[in-house]
Amino acid sequence: MQGSKTELLKTARAKFDLVNDKIRSGLHGRSRQVVAVAVLAGVTSVGFVAANIDNGPESMTPVAQTTTVKREAAADRADRAARPAAKANVAAPKAAPKAAPKTAPKAVQPAQAKAKAGTTVPKAAPKAAAPVKAAPLWGSPMPGAQVTSCFGQRWGVLHAGVDLAEPAGTPIRAVGPGTVFSTGWAYSGYGISVVVDHGDGYFTHYAHMSRDAVQLGQKVKAGDLLGYEGSTGDSTGPHLHFEVHKGMWNQIEPSGWLKARGVPINC
Numbered sequence: 001m002q003g004s005k006t007e008l009l010k011t012a013r014a015k016f017d018l019v020n021d022k023i024r025s026g027l028h029g030r031s032r033q034v035v036a037v038a039v040l041a042g043v044t045s046v047g048f049v050a051a052n053i054d055n056g057p058e059s060m061t062p063v064a065q066t067t068t069v070k071r072e073a074a075a076d077r078a079d080r081a082a083r084p085a086a087k088a089n090v091a092a093p094k095a096a097p098k099a100a101p102k103t104a105p106k107a108v109q110p111a112q113a114k115a116k117a118g119t120t121v122p123k124a125a126p127k128a129a130a131p132v133k134a135a136p137l138w139g140s141p142m143p144g145a146q147v148t149s150c151f152g153q154r155w156g157v158l159h160a161g162v163d164l165a166e167p168a169g170t171p172i173r174a175v176g177p178g179t180v181f182s183t184g185w186a187y188s189g190y191g192i193s194v195v196v197d198h199g200d201g202y203f204t205h206y207a208h209m210s211r212d213a214v215q216l217g218q219k220v221k222a223g224d225l226l227g228y229e230g231s232t233g234d235s236t237g238p239h240l241h242f243e244v245h246k247g248m249w250n251q252i253e254p255s256g257w258l259k260a261r262g263v264p265i266n267c
Contacts, residue, residue: 138176138261139222141206141242142166142229148239150267151253160251161205161243162267168238170229172206174220175263181248183212190241191233194226195248202257205243208235 145164152159178198185192190207194214197203210230214220231238244254255265 136222136262138258138263139173140258140263140265141173141175141204142170142240143173145170145240147266150255151251158251161207161241162254162265163239163241165237165239166229168229168231169210172209172226172229172240174222174224174226175204175258176261177221178204178219180214180216180218180220183214183216185232189234191235192227192230193233196220196226201247203245203248205241205245207241207243208233208239210238 142164145166147162148165149159149163151162172194174196176196176198178196181195181197181203183194186195187193187207190205192209192212193205193207194209194212195203195205206226208229208231209227210232212227213225214227220226229238229240235241242254243251244257246252255267258265
């Protein structure tokens, strides 16, 4: 009988050891409290087996208790040793990636802002061309020339025109639009001269030229070249003898006629 009890106790202790090993391997790295619960369950099982053995020797209980205390202490040491390893196995959390710095948006220029808003930027209007001044309708027969004699009686004879003096060869110009009525040595005493018909009943006569520069019937306008100053005909020196005719050979005072057309003559 004593041998059977001993065998039962050994079997119970073997089961306890097996259960304890499984618990320790399965709960590796867990809390001490869990291991203690498992060990307590094993101790309870051993105690329950010992209590049901009839007439077992009292000396067996201290052996079981002593073994249990030793195993609990060993489990506690194993649990303490397993904690650093468990902490080492826990992966450290990865640092969150730094967000790339946002580039500050560039300031939008007014023209770009209008374009983004769908507004067409108006182009600068081209500068208007300067108006071209129209050529004057009337002008002086010899611009800038000095008046040396005016219209009127002189030594009992009518001086029927105005004399203008400049160096010989100075250009002589038409005073207004018209048609060349005569040219060359056409009239006695006038030397080389040109007559222009202005088409309104008035004629202008340019005398004492050194040479003419137009042809009969040629159309002219104010400022066109007619010839060059000279001293041909009844002349005592280079000058232009200028006459105005209201109807051919009906000479009138020329300075007033020119002034009426915006051309001043100092007479």
